[in-house]
Amino acid sequence: MATLECVHPVLMCSNVSTAIRFYRRLGFDLWFIDSPDAPHYAAVRRDGVELHLQWHEAARDRTRDRPVYRFLVREVDELFVELRERGALSGQADGPWSMPGDTPWGTREFHLHDLDGNGLQFYHPNP
Incomplete structure (x- = not known):
C-alpha cells in the first residue's frame, strides 16, 4: 500500500x-x-x-474565509518570542489566541495571519 x-x-x-x-x-x-x-x-x-x-x-478578496494551517512545534512560547523579536507579529489583530495560551481542547498555541489572510496556528499538545 x-x-x-x-x-x-x-x-x-x-x-x-x-x-x-x-x-x-x-x-x-x-x-x-x-x-x-x-x-x-x-x-x-x-x-x-x-x-x-x-x-x-482571489487572494485579493478579503471578504472570503481563508484556509488555516496548523504547525506542530515543540516550544510554542519560545517560537512566539522568536517571532516577536523578528518583528513578524507586528500588525496582528488581537484575538483569543494572539498570545500563547492553553486551550480547552488540550493544546498550547497561538495564531496569526499572513498578509493575505491565511491563518497560521502554532501549537503543541499539553501533557
Whole structure:
C-alpha cells in the first residue's frame, strides 16, 4: 500500500515577493522562485516545513474565509518570542489566541495571519 510522507500546502498570495519577505520574518528560507523579477510561484522552508506561495487573483478578496494551517512545534512560547523579536507579529489583530495560551481542547498555541489572510496556528499538545 502507498504511504503518504508529508504535505506541502500551496498558499494563495496577492504578491509573491511580499509573501516571501513575510515568511522570511517567520524564519523561513527561500527554496525556489520561478522568476526573481516578477514571481508568481515560490517555495519557502523552515526546519521540516515547506510552504508554496502562488499568486492568485482571489487572494485579493478579503471578504472570503481563508484556509488555516496548523504547525506542530515543540516550544510554542519560545517560537512566539522568536517571532516577536523578528518583528513578524507586528500588525496582528488581537484575538483569543494572539498570545500563547492553553486551550480547552488540550493544546498550547497561538495564531496569526499572513498578509493575505491565511491563518497560521502554532501549537503543541499539553501533557
